[in-house]
Amino acid sequence: MMKEEESDILKSIEGKYRSQKQDPDVYLEGLLWSKPITYWDYVEVDTLLSLQRPRTTLEDESVFIMYHQVNELLFKMILHEIRQIAEKDDLSPNFFAERLNRISRYFDVLSSSFEIMQHGMEKEQYLKFRTTLTPASGFQSAQYRMIEICSTDLDNLIDARFKGKLPADSDVATKIDHLYWQAAGKNYTTGERSLTLQLFEERYKQAFIDLANRYKDVNLWAKYRSLPVEVQNDKTLLQAMRHFDHTVNITWVMAHYNAARHYLMTGSETKEATGGSDWRKYMHPKYQRRIFFPGVWTDAELENWGQDQPI
């Protein structure tokens, strides 16, 4: 005799397929022929492990490639969480805060694991293989840019020199031309763009414009401001917003900066970055002043952004 919960499951399956005007028996028969799922097929282990193709004979280049791939996977997990917040209609402070905290934890992993970049490769090897990789740069990580675009209004990502100076009706493409990161690849006097920036924009600029248009009213900062004031003041949510902004724009930025300092500075000598930026100034949070959620900080906190971090 069939157990009661088994017949409940069969009834639910039947209900599901009937509501889609499908014959449940065909689907049940399909179960008979399905193969067992294996770990390696499900996680696509073979594909994942076939994606490392060093360009040099130096062993530590593999560490560099795999570490960047781990970063890109975590960026994808972050974008996955942001999308859920963006698409949620009746956004509760708990859901919002929980998703933000997930992202902050991913960034904590990224920040602490920068130790791997800092101490996990021989400096001599790194300085050799980076020449082979020129003009590629982490600067060209499109997912990192997407995280920024989905986190805040483009106006908050504009280079400090142009903030408040662009015409109010500037379109998305014009704003993107003036984002802070353009400074790493553009000579503003001649308008000339580095090859790193040219190649990056050829590949991704249109995708950034489309994404910025899609997230104009649903990026994290816009979503937060769309909530009733009492929800915005919810302590847990406010704390999660501040923690997110600090984790991404100070903690991660400093971990990255310290890795760059380790490899690109010897004594007082500073090497040029593969992307060609004046990287010490460009990467430090006190100059970069990237702040996703300006309204959750006091004037003094905004003023002192990154000032306490060593250069």
Ligand code: HEM
């Ligand atoms: C040895 C380790 C690393 C060094 C020395 C390093 C160095 C640099 C430098 C100097 C820049 C400034 C732009 C340029 O002129 O190229 C930069 C930008 C960037 N790098 Fe790295 N990086 C390292 C690891 C990573 C990793 C693991 C990631 C993760 C994907 C990453 C992502 C980025 C991003 C997103 C930018 C642009 C950041 C921004 O615009 O603020 N980097 N990197």
